[in-house]
Amino acid sequence: MQYWLIKSEPFKYSWDQFVADKRTFWDGVRNYQARNNLMQMAKGDFCIFYHSNEGKEAVGIAKVVKTHYPDPTAVDEPGDWVVVDVSPEQKLKRPVSLAEMKADPRLSQMGLIRQSRLSVVALTKVEFDIIVAHSEG
């Protein structure tokens, strides 16, 4: 079991849209590191759903329901890009802001903060649990 954080601009694809869809394929990744992370995702892995730009906060938890397959939106593009299927697991009781995560020294090493541009980053179970704890605190 692994843990991840996936970023989306709410303008492009918001948590509410995700919940309405019940399931989506996570497309648009055009970065090799992020793609490699997608390829490592296993069925049942949990992902923190993070709103970038607008909001800048973790808003929910998604679950990987299908492992990687070719990105249907990238068939005409060079490179082998992939997507995974994810479903909403639960909404966080309250969003956890980036400022709050930055303020927690236990999260200072997490991928989101170390490499803020990466759209799919790995989390440790500890980091995942800390974020969830913040949302309940």
Next chain:
DNA sequence: GCCAACGTTGGC
């Protein structure tokens, strides 16, 4: 709107 960080591209 600016800027920092980082990835990608292309000339050599």
Next chain:
DNA sequence: GCCAACGTTGGC
């Protein structure tokens, strides 16, 4: 294969 130039992302 190196490195400068450029583009993109995302926080502020």
